[in-house]
Amino acid sequence: MSLRRHVTVLGLAALALTGVTACGTGTGTAADGSTRLAVSAAFYPLEYLVQRIGGDHVRVQGLTKPGGEPHDIELTPRQVGAMATADLVVYEKGFQPAVDQAVRQDAARQAFDVSPAADLSLVSTEAGHDHAGESAATTAAHSAVDPHFWLDPQRYAAVAKAVADRLAALDAAHATAYRDNAAALQADLTALDGEYRTGLASCRSKDLVTSHAAFGYLAQRYGLHQEGITGLDPEAEPNPAELAAVAAHVRAVGATTIYAETLVSPAVADTLARETGTRVAVLDPIEGITSDSRGTDYLAVMRSNLQVLRSGQECS
Secondary structure (H helix, E strand, O other), rough: OOHHHHHHHOOOHHHHHHHOOOOOOOOOOOOOOOOOEEEEOOOOOOOHHHHHHHHHOOOOEEEEOOOOOHOOOOOOOOHHHHHOOOOEEEEOOOOHHHHHHHHHHHHHOEEEEEEHHHOOOOOOEEOOOOOOOOOOOHHOOEEEEEEOOHHHHHHHHHHHHHHHHHHHHHHHHHHHHHHHHHHHHHHHHHHHHHHHHHHOOOOOOOOEEEEEEHHHHHHOOOOEEEEEEEOOOOOOOOOHHHHHHHHHHHHHHHOOEEEEEEEOHHHHHHHHHHHOOEEEEOOOOOOOOOOOOOOHHHHHHHHHHHHHHHOOOEEE
C-alpha cells in the first residue's frame, strides 16, 4: 500500500467530523420525497448490479471512475466519507486494497462482501499459466484467487441474488421490488449464458490466450482453457522466459488470436502476436464502461465479447 493511498484513506478522520456525518445516515431523498438507500459500490460490475436491483429505491455511488483500473484505485476523503455514512457498501474482499482498508477502518458495519456468493474457487498462477516442472508447493506459493467472477454469468447471477437479499433485509418495505428486479436480471443472465453456450459450443480452438488472466471463470464455464501472458495483475510484465513459454504454447496448440484488453496497454500482446504470427483482438474484462467500450452496459459488452471470441476461436 503506497503512502499516498494510506494518507488518502485516513483522510476520513477529518471528514468524519464535518457535516457529512452529522445526519447519522447515508439515506438520500428522491425527487418525490421518498427515502432511498445510499449504496457505495466498489467497481462497475457491482455498481451495475445495485442499479439494476435497487432501481429507484437506491442511490448508488461507484468508487471506481469509468476508465480507471479498479485493482489500484486510490479513494478520496469524500469517497471514504460516503462509505462511512452509506447504508450499504458492496465490495469484493481482496480485490481492491484501498477499499478493503476503508471497510476495515470506517465501514465494517455496513459492508457486504460478495465473495462468498461468487464462489471464488479458481486459482491462477502469477505468470498466468501452469509452471511445468515446479512442485505443487512452489506453484501454490505463487498463486492467487481469481476475483473476476462477473465474467461468468452464472456466478454473477448468484451475486445478484445475494445483493437483492441484503437490500431487502435493509429495506423491507421494498423487498418485493428488489427481488423482482433481481429475478429480471437473473433472467437476462440466464439468456446470456445460453448465448455463450451455443456460441462457443463448436470452436476449432479451445485455447484462450489472454494478456492477463482475467477470463478464467469464463473459460471454465464454457469449456475453454485460458493461458494468460501474465497473471492476475494487469500491469505485470512477463520476463523473457515466461514470454517464450507462452509463445511455445501458442505454436503447440495452433492458436491464431492473442487477446489484448481495454484499460491495459496492448504492447505485450502485440509482441507475442508478432513473435508467433498471430493476430490481436480485444476482449473487455468489463471493469468499467467508457466511450470506447463496445456497449453501454455489462450485457452489451458481454455480447460483444462473445462475437470477438467466436471469431478468434474460429467457432461455427
